[in-house]
Amino acid sequence: MTETRKLKIAAVADLHVKEDDDSSYKEMFAEISGLADVLVIAGDLTDLGKPKEAERLAADLQSCTIPVIAVLGNHDHESGMVDEVSSVLIDAGVKLLNGQPAEVDGVAFVGVKGFAGGFGRHMLGSFGEAAIKAMVAESVDESMRLENAMRRVRSQRAMVVLHYAPVIDTVEGEPREIYPFLGSSRLAETIDRFPVKAVVHGHAHRGTYQGKTPGGAPVYNVAAHVVKPTGKPYALLEL
Numbered sequence: 275m276t277e278t279r280k281l282k283i284a285a286v287a288d289l290h291v292k293e294d295d296d297s298s299y300k301e302m303f304a305e306i307s308g309l310a311d312v313l314v315i316a317g318d319l320t321d322l323g324k325p326k327e328a329e330r331l332a333a334d335l336q337s338c339t340i341p342v343i344a345v346l347g348n349h350d351h352e353s354g355m356v357d358e359v360s361s362v363l364i365d366a367g368v369k370l371l372n373g374q375p376a377e378v379d380g381v382a383f384v385g386v387k388g389f390a391g392g393f394g395r396h397m398l399g400s401f402g403e404a405a406i407k408a409m410v411a412e413s414v415d416e417s418m419r420l421e422n423a424m425r426r427v428r429s430q431r432a433m434v435v436l437h438y439a440p441v442i443d444t445v446e447g448e449p450r451e452i453y454p455f456l457g458s459s460r461l462a463e464t465i466d467r468f469p470v471k472a473v474v475h476g477h478a479h480r481g482t483y484q485g486k487t488p489g490g491a492p493v494y495n496v497a498a499h500v501v502k503p504t505g506k507p508y509a510l511l512e513l
Contacts, residue, residue, distance in 0.1 A: 278380065281513050282311045282510065283313075283512070284314070285316060285508060285511060286313075286315055286496050287316035287475065287496045287498065288498050288499065289498060291319060291321060291330050292321045293324055301337070302508070303334060303337045304339075306338065307338050309510060310510060311340055312340055312341050312342075312343060312378050312383075313343070314344065314433070314435055314496075315344035315345075316347075316474050316475050317346055317348075317437025317475075318477070319331055319363065320350050323349060323353040323354070323356065323359055324359070325362055329362055331363070335368070341378055343371060343376055343435065344363065344368050344385075345371050345372065348437065369383075371435060372385065372419070373386050373419035373420070373422060374423050375426055382431065382432040383433050384427060384432060384433070384434050384435065385435035386416050388437055388438030388457060389413040389458060390438060391413035391460060392458060393445075393457070394442065394459055400414075416458075417458070420436075420461065424464070424467070427468070431471050432468070433470070433513060434465055434474075435475075437475060438458065439457030439475050439478055439481070439493075440458070440459070440462040440465055440473060440475065441485045441493050442459075443484075444475065444481050444483070444484065444493055445457060445481045448480050457477065462488060465489070466487050466491065472491070473487070474511075475495060476496055476497040477497065478497060479497050483496075483501060483503075494509055496508065
């Protein structure tokens with residue numbers, strides 16, 4: 275039987291590209307292109323969700339010669355111009371996921387932004403004011419979007435791409451007071467209903483690189499600020 279070729283994946287999050295910042299990711303994207311088969315960006319591609327920021331990132335991505343898969347983050351929603359930002363990124367060749375799978379060489383990438391809500395027994399419940407119920411509903415909706423996407427996966431290898439964390443392990447290092455705003459266990463509950471090889475997320479800049487869901491799926495916080503085995507802003511994974 276022929277052995278399945280492993281796919282090399284570079285994953286990073288929280289690039290926060292600014293409109294008035296002269297720094298560039300061109301060299302990093304060129305470097306990644308020589309090391310990996312796919313680049314995954316787990317949200318907060320832009321700093322304020324402005325189309326001009328997305329255009330700067332799109333220009334830098336011209337140095338990337340491998341497929342790029344991404345989800346948006348909370349910063350990408352800041353200016354209420356999600357459609358415009360998305361259009362710029364899609365025109366630049368980015369496969370932008372929001373509740374659907376994309377397959378590359380036998381590996382399915384399934385992405386949603388995710389949302390806040392807290393972890394374990396401290397997870398926020400739908401009780402009280404309408405604002406609290408709306409927040410919980412958003413968290414549930416994101417988890418359901420992920421579940422519906424996972425049901426469409428036919429590959430035996432799948433990576434889940436999120437912005438918000440699905441487990442508490444990878445937010446450790448952040449102030450405990452903000453844990454509920456960094457992710458939700460509802461995402462992990464969904465992930466553990468399916469055979470998932472790896473999960474990547476960002477958002478928790480001061481979090482921890484590696485953890486796992488209660489069901490044992492490996493979870494990686496690939497925020498650019500988090501220390502990784504590569505010593506680089508990006509992680510390198512094989513599926």
